[in-house]
Amino acid sequence: MRCAICKKKAEVYLPHHNLALCREDFKKYFLKRVKKAIDDFKMFEKGDKILLAVSGGKDSLSLWHALLKLGYDVTGLFIALGIGEFSERARKIVKEFSDKNKTNLITVKLENEFGGNTLPQIVEKTRGIPCKVCGKIKRYYFDRIAVKENFDVIATGHNLDDESAFLLGNILNWNIEYLAKQLPALPEEDGFKKKVKPLIYLTEREIAIYAFFNEINYNELSCPFSKKAKSHFYKESLHQMELSYKGLRIKFFKGFLRNQKIFGKAEKKYSLSPCKICGYPTSSEICGVCKIKINLGLIEEEK
Ligand SMILES: [Zn+2]
């Protein structure tokens, strides 16, 4: 097979676009897709300060690489959760990436924030659900650091597979509220910075190929807490459908983006006000993270 652009030997075939590409033209194609998502949804511009949530997995590291290649001002934010070998590998890989690419990295160590407790210890002591506790804590630090350090926007590595699986789940369960706010770019609001997903036009496979072609070393271990969630099931179902209907996923997701307005504006259920301990926007008096700290005996609840 020949590259559709330069006619040299193709190394990749993308069935959903019926496109064969050589290594160099695939890299260019990938960057173009990232740039298109950024521009289509006015995610950010050159000169904006971007805070990128990095886990050490292929999505966030490939996005970091692509944003640097495209000339954006991006800083990685890594949260060291303390989940044994998984977190230790991730930490090393992220550090290596930032050293090699001479880019800014902020690391938050949970143990330093939670009186020596790692995520598994926090979960055990507060009898929480691991993914919920982890999500809450990570969001808190992304939001806070973005505000404190004056970033314009928070970027995450969600890809087409993630977003279309999420969409399928939301449609099957008629989560209108989620459909109304499943946007590739969420505006700055209520004391939270703007949030964007520049990889929405790229599949997991394309991202893995980009990482491979650019020799991006990433953490292949998966989190020991992440069980076979419903989202895996939706992802798998879409993969199966894609086998007999090429391009279904991108069609499904792009069609949603075009028609997203029919779900209306997300209704606000709660009004947010600053947490009376730390100032983080919350719907109750004390935010979720401060509640965890109270629960662990690290801070006292004001009377
Ligand atoms: Zn080529």
Ligand SMILES: [Zn+2]
């Ligand atoms: Zn708080």
